[in-house]
Amino acid sequence: MKTAISIPTEGAMGKTGTWRVFHPVIDLDKCIKCWRCWIFCPDAAISRNEHPVIDYDYCKGCGICSNVCPVNAIEMRREEK
């Protein structure tokens, strides 16, 4: 019997950013780099660089980052069509 094997791929479910209704915007002047948004992002769409960087190709727009930010530096804005 042949076993079905899947290969690890980024975007295994496609560009999940298209699911989004609201998108997060970071105010870098306010950001204190506590990295709470990074650790709590269910989609691993926020990466650690000089400052948090959001990958809009895959961000599903759940709003957790905005909610856990202690200094309210992340705002959720409605997607424009």
Next chain:
Amino acid sequence: MVSNRGEIMAIKDLPTDEYILKGHAACPGCPATIALRITLKALGKKTILIVPACCSAVIQALHPHTAFNVPTLNIAFEASAAAASGVAAALKMLEKKDVLPVVWAGDGGSYDIGLQALSGALERGTDFIYICYNNQMYSNTGIQRSGATPYGAWTTTTWTGKKERQKELAEIVMAHHIPYVATATIAYPEDLYEKMKKAKEMKGPRYIEILSPCPPGWRFDMSKTVEMSKLAVETGAWVLYEVINGELKFTGYSKRILEGKERKPIEEWLKMQGRFRHLKPEDIEEIKRQLDEKWEHYKKIYGGKE
């Protein structure tokens, strides 16, 4: 949170390694993927995940692709712990001592369907970690009641509210005299990370349960996952502890409650969730009574009277 080595841990100290790839199939705001990301940061790449039927089997996305960047074995609902025994035996024969089999199962696959296999694997002393991410219902199949669903909660099979109490799987597991049992939740990533690290350094069967508040199942806004998890601990609905070789220690906020900090009123947690919307005042009284009973029991353990 103080780490094993005595240093203060902060979120910025957690490793940047990522084993969950972007673009997986989880719902927006999914707690299971937050938990799995933190777990795999602690366990590292030398891990074989064993995933029974549960949300995470779907989160991996579609064949021939997967979003999990560690070897993963998908197995039938009831067989995860038995499969882990097989993987552990194979690793022993191959003399791969640094590879760790880890079961990643939901509460349906642990509390109900997989309990027999779990109990068997624990009793045999299989060298593995069993992780149950508990969202208190069968979320994947469309929100049915499980053994972990709390009293009064709505699900599609208990649409007037569950009339029975949930069981305490961690206490059933403790009765197997295994080296490590712990409970955690996603709102405290440092705590979860430390517990995983601690479990990784031990031998024999280890069990960790993670409370994962599910937005579609519990009926709350998807941005409130972390808040809901935090409130569960602060109101006492969820308890954080670890048991090392039979010695129970409370951790984090739960320890502070036992040291005298007031529990937040349980209504704060209940009113945020649509699944408790139908509750009558007498149901809330019953939930409070059960909660007080549970905490009396913990107080006795904490005071060393039991």
